[in-house]
Amino acid sequence: MKIAVDAMGGDYAPSQIVEGAVEAATKDRIPVILVGDEKAIKQELAKYPASSIVEVRHASETVGMDEHPANAIRRKTDSSIVVAANLVLAGEAQAMVSAGNTGAAMAVAIFKFGRIRGIDRPAICALLPTMNGKVVLLDAGANVDCTVENLLQFAVMGKEYAERVLKLPNPRIGLLSIGEEPTKGNELTKATNARLRSTPGLNFIGNVEGKDIFRGAADVVVCDGFDGNMVLKVSEGMAEFVLASLKKEIENSLISRLGALLAWQSLKRARSRLDYAEYGGAPLLGVNGICVISHGRSNGRAIQNAIRAAAKAVENDVVGCISTSLQEKDMAWSDNASSKATSLNKQDTIETQGKGSSSPVSQNRE
Amino acid sequence: MKIAVDAMGGDYAPSQIVEGAVEAATKDRIPVILVGDEKAIKQELAKYPASSIVEVRHASETVGMDEHPANAIRRKTDSSIVVAANLVLAGEAQAMVSAGNTGAAMAVAIFKFGRIRGIDRPAICALLPTMNGKVVLLDAGANVDCTVENLLQFAVMGKEYAERVLKLPNPRIGLLSIGEEPTKGNELTKATNARLRSTPGLNFIGNVEGKDIFRGAADVVVCDGFDGNMVLKVSEGMAEFVLASLKKEIENSLISRLGALLAWQSLKRARSRLDYAEYGGAPLLGVNGICVISHGRSNGRAIQNAIRAAAKAVENDVVGCISTSLQEKDMAWSDNASSKATSLNKQDTIETQGKGSSSPVSQNRE
Numbered sequence: 001m002k003i004a005v006d007a008m009g010g011d012y013a014p015s016q017i018v019e020g021a022v023e024a025a026t027k028d029r030i031p032v033i034l035v036g037d038e039k040a041i042k043q044e045l046a047k048y049p050a051s052s053i054v055e056v057r058h059a060s061e062t063v064g065m066d067e068h069p070a071n072a073i074r075r076k077t078d079s080s081i082v083v084a085a086n087l088v089l090a091g092e093a094q095a096m097v098s099a100g101n102t103g104a105a106m107a108v109a110i111f112k113f114g115r116i117r118g119i120d121r122p123a124i125c126a127l128l129p130t131m132n133g134k135v136v137l138l139d140a141g142a143n144v145d146c147t148v149e150n151l152l153q154f155a156v157m158g159k160e161y162a163e164r165v166l167k168l169p170n171p172r173i174g175l176l177s178i179g180e181e182p183t184k185g186n187e188l189t190k191a192t193n194a195r196l197r198s199t200p201g202l203n204f205i206g207n208v209e210g211k212d213i214f215r216g217a218a219d220v221v222v223c224d225g226f227d228g229n230m231v232l233k234v235s236e237g238m239a240e241f242v243l244a245s246l247k248k249e250i251e252n253s254l255i256s257r258l259g260a261l262l263a264w265q266s267l268k269r270a271r272s273r274l275d276y277a278e279y280g281g282a283p284l285l286g287v288n289g290i291c292v293i294s295h296g297r298s299n300g301r302a303i304q305n306a307i308r309a310a311a312k313a314v315e316n317d318v319v320g321c322i323s324t325s326l327q328e329k330d331m332a333w334s335d336n337a338s339s340k341a342t343s344l345n346k347q348d349t350i351e352t353q354g355k356g357s358s359s360p361v362s363q364n365r366e
Numbered sequence: 367m368k369i370a371v372d373a374m375g376g377d378y379a380p381s382q383i384v385e386g387a388v389e390a391a392t393k394d395r396i397p398v399i400l401v402g403d404e405k406a407i408k409q410e411l412a413k414y415p416a417s418s419i420v421e422v423r424h425a426s427e428t429v430g431m432d433e434h435p436a437n438a439i440r441r442k443t444d445s446s447i448v449v450a451a452n453l454v455l456a457g458e459a460q461a462m463v464s465a466g467n468t469g470a471a472m473a474v475a476i477f478k479f480g481r482i483r484g485i486d487r488p489a490i491c492a493l494l495p496t497m498n499g500k501v502v503l504l505d506a507g508a509n510v511d512c513t514v515e516n517l518l519q520f521a522v523m524g525k526e527y528a529e530r531v532l533k534l535p536n537p538r539i540g541l542l543s544i545g546e547e548p549t550k551g552n553e554l555t556k557a558t559n560a561r562l563r564s565t566p567g568l569n570f571i572g573n574v575e576g577k578d579i580f581r582g583a584a585d586v587v588v589c590d591g592f593d594g595n596m597v598l599k600v601s602e603g604m605a606e607f608v609l610a611s612l613k614k615e616i617e618n619s620l621i622s623r624l625g626a627l628l629a630w631q632s633l634k635r636a637r638s639r640l641d642y643a644e645y646g647g648a649p650l651l652g653v654n655g656i657c658v659i660s661h662g663r664s665n666g667r668a669i670q671n672a673i674r675a676a677a678k679a680v681e682n683d684v685v686g687c688i689s690t691s692l693q694e695k696d697m698a699w700s701d702n703a704s705s706k707a708t709s710l711n712k713q714d715t716i717e718t719q720g721k722g723s724s725s726p727v728s729q730n731r732e
Binding site: 131186225233234245253262264267269 | 495496497507510511542544551552553555575576577578579580581590591592593595596597598599600601602603604605606607608609610611612614615616618619621622623624625626627628629630631632633635636639640
């Protein structure tokens with residue numbers, strides 16, 4: 001198994017990408033191919049003693065954070081992100097990781113890998129911390145306007161991911177809404193609640209509210225990409241606000257500052273629980289291949305975790321499991337879902353909201 | 367000026383409601399009429415030396431938290447919430463406050479007071495803390511599915527509230543979306559962005575993201591009630607999670623516990639900035655009268671703040687200002703918005719999501 005990593009994507013590329021790749025290759029023993037400007041990558045690699053463990057594949061172009069995703073991948077055929085996908089397509093790598101332009105990563109994955117039969121819209125699958133573990137949230141920003149069918153497919157994909165990769169048996173699936181009763185929420189959530197309840201094989205526990213996510217009320221939280229992205233950004237903003245408020249108050253008092261100094265290790269540990277870098281990348285589920293999208297601000301640690309997530313997805317055959325599950329459930333019903341997309345028929349979606357900032361993994365790029 | 371307070375609504379009624387009323391009457395010198403079971407109220411009032419300052423009006427019935435809002439107010443004509451509204455209608459009070467069944471409070475306000483001409487859907491207007499002050503968020507849960515027109519009306523109401531009550535000149539109005547560019551978001555936010563940009567007299571600053579709310583990027587954040595309620599609940603959940611994580615880590619180390627003890631006053635102050643009780647009630651804007659809805663878990667402090675919010679809304683003639691602003695903007699266009707609702711024509715809305723838990727001010731009632 002090898003993981004192709006877009007060395008040119010992200011705010012701290014290539015240095016932090018290279019660092020993460022070296023860490024994953026040495027500490028986790030995951031074979032990595034760094035894709036991008038060979039000279040720049042090798043310059044970074046030279047900083048590490050074990051650098052020879054990482055393969056390098058040259059790509060002459062780079063897709064910028066603000067470039068139009070579909071256009072960029074059509075025109076820049078030798079860009080690091082396209083070449084990384086090509087490596088997967090050719091079987092030279094089994095998964096790709098990118099912290100670059102999220103829309104471009106999604107577009108290239110859908111275009112090159114195609115969608116899994118039965119999936120109309122691939123979804124970004126984010127991991128969030130809870131009081132007692134982790135929760136899978138999808139869609140975290142790939143599809144802003146969704147149908148009941150889309151959300152049902154997200155539930156199936158989330159279940160497989162939680163079961164296969166996170167090793168949670170019979171994961172509890174919740175539908176994000178306001179109010180726990182099935183009749184609470186908007187038109188979409190009410191219709192989806194009814195549909196999920198009547199779908200066999202899903203451990204559907206009903207609606208979950210925003211405050212329940214972090215309490216660990218569900219293992220998988222299903223929602224449209226607008227709300228999923230909203231959850232990520234609001235929670236990021238609130239965490240920042242709480243920590244900043246604490247800091248401000250503590251700085252106002254000498255004795256509190258002394259106290260904070262004593263509690264420093266604990267404060268640091270608590271903070272790291274909130275650090276996106278610990279949760280690595282977000283796989284794009286629903287495509288016929290593994291593409292892990294990492295935060296635009298990814299540091300080495302985030303990239304290492306994204307590479308780990310990609311490796312786990314490969315080892316546990318997430319794509320195969322989703323595909324089998326859909327067939328078993330006889331859910332491969334959709335006419336407009338094809339196993340291989342031969343043209344960029346999801347162009348509208350990608351064009352509309354594909355650029356960096358509409359995705360959770362790029363929430364701080366501006 | 368007098369404020370009619372529903373003494374029977376809320377998880378801690380009547381004791382905490384009475385406490386808040388006494389505080390507002392004595393410390394803030396706001397005349398209060400407590401409405402509800404006379405015997406129960408007087409028993410509570412007896413605990414306070416200055417209790418005679420608060421008027422009591424008997425009401426023989428109570429609307430429960432889980433009762434169907436429209437049915438409850440139709441049948442229980444002598445319930446505390448209906449009697450409180452009647453006092454406003456009769457001019458004996460100038461505003462009402464309730465921490466009870468949110469749907470019932472909304473229903474009674476719309477039914478009894480009617481809507482302001484030009485407003486199709488009244489909205490719950492919540493106040494949230496930011497790094498440098500406060501932000502007005504609306505709709506915080508009254509209307510789950512909204513139109514562009516609805517959001518435009520929310521913007522006008524939010525502007526008036528921020529300007530008149532919070533004394534923010536020319537308040538910055540943001541539209542909640544994912545991504546800052548006008549083209550980012552879902553169908554509703556994209557269409558609303560265009561509409562807000564072309565509406566004169568609004569200081570529209572464009573889309574704001576979830577993480578920007580707490581940074582104070584806007585003074586007024588406009589969104590549909592589903593997303594507004596989501597923001598409140600996710601931020602509540604995240605704040606809880608951050609504080610619980612800190613506590614857990616600190617408890618694991620003796621030296622950290624000592625540190626936390628030293629920093630205790632600062633931690634407490636930071637925590638109070640996050641306390642809903644400090645932000646009091648949320649006025650239901652768009653009705654021809656003042657109705658402030660308070661959190662179901664309201665303690666005395668929250669009720670006192672809700673009474674203050676009601677008094678400020680009266681003093682600053684929020685209803686009149688909204689009405690004038692709509693007329694000046696020639697926005698009183700809507701056929702289905704009438705100044706006095708003679709029948710419960712918003713029954714569907716109220717019936718669908720009116721009960722306690724779909725509202726921000728009742729987020730912890732379950």
